[in-house]
Amino acid sequence: MIQNIIINGLINGSIYALLAIGFSLIFGVARIVNIAHTAFYMLTAYLIYVGFHHLGMSPYVAMPLSVLAVGLLSVICYKIFIQPIREHEAAVLIATIALAMVIQEALLIGFGGHYLGAPPLVSGYVSIAGVKVTYQHLLALAVALLALLAVWALLMKTRLGLALRSTAQDREVANLMGMNEARVAMATMGVSVMLAGIAGAIVVPLFVLDPHMWMHPLIMVLAIVVLGGLGSIKGSFVGAYIIAFAEVLVVFLLPMGAFLKGSVALSIMILVLLIRPEGLFGIYFEEER
């Protein structure tokens, strides 16, 4: 049973981490709580579905194209809906909720409430320590880890990463140092949504597509980023695995309560917040930034 918990926890944690890090990145850099983050994840999954099933594209072509298209769309959405109201955080929050609803309704009109799916890129499974794991899950794990590594490299080894980190630390000082804060925010939006898009691409063959599939991951992502500390990349990474392992533990230790896995994960978040209100790796006072 322990093997099952470790393997399932690692896979689910990596997908959550991809989503949560993107969410955390845009909040950390631009203070934007992007509720539409997982709606973009859903949109990518649908675009891949369309590319594969309706346009006859190879999934290897449809996937990167969809991720890029969604990244581009997010930048356009940022310019039109978010940038003009960026100084009003509550308005931005509401605008992103509206954006998510628009995406959901558009998909509902376009595809109906049908449950859709795409075949795996690689079929079959392998037994690891007696646990059956599909190749697609392993591929998802590998891609998620590679994407996370790429994010680390982007943040730590590039000029854009330096700009992102500087802006995250102090927007005004970064601006004074000659960084175009608005452009950095826009780039961050694109990068963070593309991370969500990669998560969407990974789950297309694993999950079932429906126009409400963005809701559950959104709740989990919110739980993860609050648990890890708002805006903390490291916190999101660790938080994702904590939440994923908590979910898997519930399924194995409390099968009758498998539906409670989301609630248990949220309870852990509340518990951590009671003990450490700033989250695991968060900063308590704004002045400390």
Next chain:
Amino acid sequence: MKRGLAVWSVVGVVCLILSAGFSAWAAGEPIKIGVVGPMQFTQGEGHWNGATLAAEEINAKGGVLVGGVKHPIELVKVDSNEFLSIPDATNAMELAISRHKVDYLVGGFRTEAVLVMQDIAMDNQKIFIGCGAAHPKLCGRVKEDYDRYKYWFRVTPINSRFLVKVDFILLGMVAKIMATQLNIPKIKVAIVAEKAVWCDPIVGIAQKNLPKMGMEIVGVWRPSPVATDVTAELSAIQSSGAHIIFTSFSSSVGVTFAKQWGELKVPAAAVGINVEAQKDGFWAATGGKGNYTLTINTYARVKITDATIAFYDKYKKKFKEAPNYTAGTYEAVHVLAEAMQKANSLAPDKLVPVIEKMKRVGTAGLLAFDETHDVIWGPGYVTALGTQWQNGEIKCVWPLNWQSITYEGAVPYIIPPWVVAHYKK
């Protein structure tokens, strides 16, 4: 000249009025039937498609003959959105009755919403034929307060009490086949039911009855109805050594489960209720991994009655998919039309006694109603079906020699090959 023109104008206008009046009389006023369902979803599409097919058939013959006049059927789409919002359903129902002035109603899907919509229809003394919600309470109300609820009837699906009965018959059938073919002395069962109210009694009855049926329960798993990943549950089930997974799914988790069950080749047969597996889209949604899933169903391409295959083929040709149980609106519209013709009236109070006594050779069996206005279940009436996905096709595997009933076209159940391979080893 001017006077002559005026006279001819008057004659012309009179002729126009008369001809309009005559044609209206000859064709009759249209009968408006509200088709209620979540139209953005498969269930609502089934409602609409079934009713459309029936209305087209009736209108092709000139309409419903009442009082020597043929009335065409006009369908009104009532999008209840009941999957997402019950208030939406009540609003849609009010709108259909007060604004669109529908004469009768067919459809409904989610019990919680249908209970409220039923009250609205009864308040307005509109006949409402249910084609989607299985809860016994909907028909129980007819018995409790006949004068108020007599306008309600149910065509599909069968009452949930009988659904459970069929569920256990299917489980027993598969257990027997597995025990015999694979030499398993005692069948172990994992119960997997989505966390929804309708599943609670099934889980309770299963926990009580399976030991009496000679089976061992290895665990009960209750995933969320919208769970996107059940690999953890499947890993746990495999570790438990279950031979059969007894499923109860009505939501997207049914697809997720079947997809991952097939991909991981979990060595246990999946049997029970999986609403998504009743649809043609299930094969594509699971990428074929849902092969060998067995579920209760209403329609399949078997000769339940002389009407079944013709209906099935016509439906599939027109809508490019197999009918699911909400397409029972086809039957409901025909029931209404038949009742109107027999009663020679459009008045609901005159139609109710006719429908109560009706015995119609329907597409899902001999359709008749009990004292609660519920569709009668049993041999010789509507039985429901057990259907299994076999290499891309929905095949009827039950009834097959059950109480001397075998529907022509039914085939034997197939144990998933990887399950056979696992236990033969």
